[in-house]
Amino acid sequence: MFxxxxxxxxxxxxxxxxxxxxADLEDKEGRVYAKASHLYVTVPYAFGFLLVRYLFERWIAAPLAISAGIRHRVHLRVEHNPILELFYTTHSRNPLQADINGLSKKSSLPVRQIERWFRRRRQQDHPGVLKKFREASWRFVFYLSASIGGITALYDKEWLYDTREVWTGYxxxxxxxxxxxxxxxxxxFYGCLLCSVAFDVKRKDFKxxxxxxxxxxxxxSFSWCANFIRIGTLVMLVHDASDVFLESAKLFxxxxxxxxxxxxxxxxxxxxxxxxLIIFxxxxxxxxxxxxxxxxxxxxxYYFFNVMLVVLLFLHIFWxxxxxxxxxxxxxGTLIRDERSDIEDEEGQETSPTEAEDVEQHKPFNGSSSDAANEKNGCFGLSPPRNTCLSKTMS
Structure with a gap:
């Protein structure tokens, strides 16, 4: 059957x-063709990228972040409560008021304490700026290197300037x-991204x-095996171009x-x-x-390849x-945060436990899925200056 x-x-x-x-893609007449077996090497290379990324973030990105004034901030860990933790991990990070009342009865804890527990638990999971900086640094270095490498590999190729040449002699x-x-x-690199997605900063467009x-x-993979190499290189070059500016904007x-x-x-x-949206x-x-x-x-x-390109196009339209x-x-002048980011306090606007309790006495937590009530008075509750709100563009 196999x-x-x-x-x-x-x-x-x-x-x-x-x-x-x-048989038409066998090496002959001085020509060398791409083979499916060549792709096996991408598996160890992907894990090699993980190692390189770890070393880069530890020895280059982290010191660079510290020199830029970014420090690792330790979140106060909440007291372990199996009932609340089970609800947090399996149901919702932002319980409704009815859920909070039910949890209060199950755990015999006051409603206010449960609200405080969930807020601190979300802050505990919220990635710090240092982690985001390290990730963005790694992606920036790769996309910049890939763009330079792509231009170097294609600048003298006729199909870069006339796409009809992509199929000449195919x-x-x-x-x-x-x-x-x-x-x-x-x-x-994309294999590395799939491997690291579990511990990278999770955003709204995760799926x-x-x-x-x-x-x-x-x-x-398909373009490699079917020898659609020329169009594949063009697709990669087009996709890397904008990512360089996105990651650099995040870093700054x-x-x-x-x-x-x-x-x-x-x-x-x-x-x-x-x-x-135009060239692609x-x-x-x-x-x-x-x-x-x-x-x-x-x-x-022919149809399969074009369908996959259209899938990418729809993702481009979404973004x-x-x-x-x-x-x-x-x-x-009304941008508060990156539309892709989870709705949580940024590290720069986090409150200490004492400050959070003081704020709670004046602004009750409503248990909704966002902190919209707090946004009315600032970014998230402590009324920071307007320019601080705008600095969240690329979080």
Whole structure:
């Protein structure tokens, strides 16, 4: 049965046009082609990236953060309560008033104490600025390196300037060494992101990020095996361009360089819209949708590849909506936080236990899913200055 599934999976009519077979992608006549077996190396490379990331964050990003005035802040750990902890982990981090009343009866604790426990428990899980800075530093270094590497590998290639050249001579397009390393390192990095997603800062678009990483890996793997290498390199280059400015904007925001952060955010928004909503659909998807049928009849791999590109496009539209929403608030001076971030107190606005109790006496916690009542008087309860609120653009 396994042999049958293996033969069906690698049936050349699924991957290649009807006129072609895997024999056309065997090394011959001085040409070297990409092989599925090459992708196995991305697994140890992904774990290697995890090690490099750990060392980078520990020995480079952390000292850099400290030099920028960012310190690790230790959260006061709440007293362990199995009843409240079970509700927190399995039901909701923000219990409704009815839930709080029920928990009060079960645990024999006052309502006020339960409200305080949940607020402190959320603060305990909330990632600090130092953690965010370290993560953003790592991603910035990779995206910058990948962008430079991509430009270096493609600047003299004709298909960078004329997408019709992507399919010229297909499938007899020899794999270049620069393409090999560009692909392997990019796929290893996305594999690293999937491995680290469990302990990275979790945001509202967590599910969309998972879909994006999986779709990217599937897309790159298919393009590698079917020798769609040229279009694959273009897709990677377009996707890395805007991420460089996003991560740099975050870094300057964490370091409280507000003007620089805002400027980079504007550049990021422009580059994102141009690369992912204009170049990606109207150049790259057009290239994979229109030009191939000039050379070969449409086949399964043709439709599969384009569907995966469209999945990425829908994710781009989703993120563009969030970016536009943030940009609108940014222009009119009402931006309080990153639309992707969880609704929790930022580290700079956290209260001490004594301060929190004092605030509670004047502002009862309403048990809702957000701290909207506190937002009315500031970012989250302590009425910080307006420019501090605006500094949360890239949290």
């Amino acid at each position: 042999d049958t599934l293996y033969k069906w999976f690698w049936w050349d009519k699924l991957w290649l046009p009807a006129e072609l077979s895997w 499938p007899k397009q020899s794999l270049l060494e620069s393409q090999y390393w560009y692909y392997i390192l990019e796929m290893s 969309e990020q998972i879909i994006h990483h999986l779709a990217t890996l599937v897309l790159l 925001n964490y370091a409280k360089w507000e003007k620089t952060s805002k400027g980079l955010f504007v550049v990021f928004a422009i580059v994102f819209m141009v690369t992912r 659909p109207f150049w790259l998807i057009h290239c994979t949708w229109v030009y191939p049928v000039y050379y070969y009849p449409a086949f399964f791999g 563009a909506h969030l970016i536009f929403h943030m940009f609108r608030k940014f222009l009119f």
